Amino acid sequence: MVDRTDIEAAAARIGGYVRRTPSYEVRPGLWFKLELLQHSGSFKARGAFNRILAAAEAGRLPDAGVVVASGGNAGLGVAYAAARLGVRAEVFVPVGAPPTKVAKLREYGAQVHQAGREYAEASAASAVRAAQTGALCVHAYDQPEIVAGQGTVGLELPPADTVLVAVGGGGLVAGIAAAVGDRARVVAVEPAGAPTLHAALAAGAPVDVPVDSVAGDSLGARRAGEIAFGLAVRHGVQSRLVSDEAIVEARRRLWHEHRIAVEHGAAAAFAGLDLIDDPGTVVVVLCGGNTDPATLYAEPLHAAG
Incomplete structure (x- = not known):
């Protein structure tokens, strides 16, 4: 807790x-x-920085970078933090994510995947990707470092x-x-x-x-x-x-x-x-x-x- x-x-x-x-x-x-x-x-940048920096401090930040699923804002926070810290980022968002958010994700340099109709489906796809690549999973809201x-x-x-x-x-x-x-x-x-x-x-x-x-x-x-x-x-x-x-x-x-x-x-x-x-x-x-x-x-x- x-x-x-x-x-x-x-x-x-x-x-x-x-x-x-x-x-x-x-x-x-x-x-x-x-x-x-x-x-x-x-506010999502706060949790994103804390999650990535804490992992780096503990020697748990892989070369594969980070993966996150998001309705938009968590992805933006992670993409921004990753770009600032020189870390690779992949972001999974629902197909209906606002175009303004998707465009900004790409502007930050994140690799964007659109999967499913809502956050839960994008989250499931991101978990598969993290398992495939070994990337650090950054949860949109349910990790101690994020909270x-x-x-x-x-x-x-x-x-x-x-x-x-x-x-x-x-x-x-x-x-x-x-x-x-x-x-x-x-x-x-x-x-x-x-x-x-x-x-x-x-x-x-x-x-x-x-x-x-x-x-x-x-x-x-x-x-x-x-x-x-x-x-x-x-x-x-x-x-x-x-x-x-x-x-x-x-x-x-x-x-x-x-x-x-x-x-x-x-x-x-x-x-x-x-x-x-x-x-x-x-x-x-x-x-x-x-x-x-x-x-x-x-x-x-x-x-x-």
């Missing part, structure tokens, strides 16, 4: 490679953590009573819970069409769920990670579900009211704000900005609530 000591060690390891992204107070008691400004456009790396976001948050975090496989919310769960309420915000952690908490263990959400490219894991589930239980993480309509509306509001262009997955955290009773001081983690800004004008804008 990952704890704050692991996260502090990760912060020391990756400090020279990642950005300390800004937080700003939108209005009294409401903060945005702008992790969309991280290298590769999301500890993502948890470094939590070390940078302003003091808060509540932290809202979007959830796919759960690596980010797990890391943040391990970092600040003893001093703040951590709330997982999930698409109703991909309720991985919500279902796990209800069932008492990770279970498969169907994935059908506008945020599926970044929050499209079929099952919450074992590490995420364990840390969520340990730190009392709550789960809230939001509709695709609420996610789209939150994304448009972030752009029209704050000029922040995020992907749908990041907007989910903001969409959860209205579902929290007595939130006190709140930090909304805006975790990714790998999106086509033109789509901000292609979706209907509803009246803000």
Whole structure:
């Protein structure tokens, strides 16, 4: 299990490679953590650097490099980290991965394979490839080094009573819970069409769920990670579900009211704000900005609530 000591060690390891992204107070008691400004456009670079650097320190980084499966952002984080460190990278993404993310993966120099219709199928193909080549497998969210790396976001948050975090496989919310769960309420915000952690908490263990959400490219894991589930239980993480309509509306509001262009997955955290009773001081983690800004004008804008 990952704890704050692991996260502090990760912060020391990756400090020279990642950005300390800004937080700003939108209005009294409401903060945005702008992790969309991280290298590769999301928090995923943190875990990727920690996984690869930790393997190198231990003498476990093979010449074959690294292999990762991703809906897009984990692959971008790994591809960026690998390029920065001079390591070969292969990335498996679903056939329907956003073209903007696939193009950026290739720009970073990764070998891209498109396999399956969703993350789970790309993950299975990546595991076969790692076994064939001997490459280091980098999981999108369910490895201790990944969770500890993502948890470094939590070390940078302003003091808060509540932290809202979007959830796919759960690596980010797990890391943040391990970092600040003893001093703040951590709330997982999930698409109703991909309720991985919500279902796990209800069932008492990770279970498969169907994935059908506008945020599926970044929050499209079929099952919450074992590490995420364990840390969520340990730190009392709550789960809230939001509709695709609420996610789209939150994304448009972030752009029209704050000029922040995020992907749908990041907007989910903001969409959860209205579902929290007595939130006190709140930090909304805006975790990714790998999106086509033109789509901000292609979706209907509803009246803000």
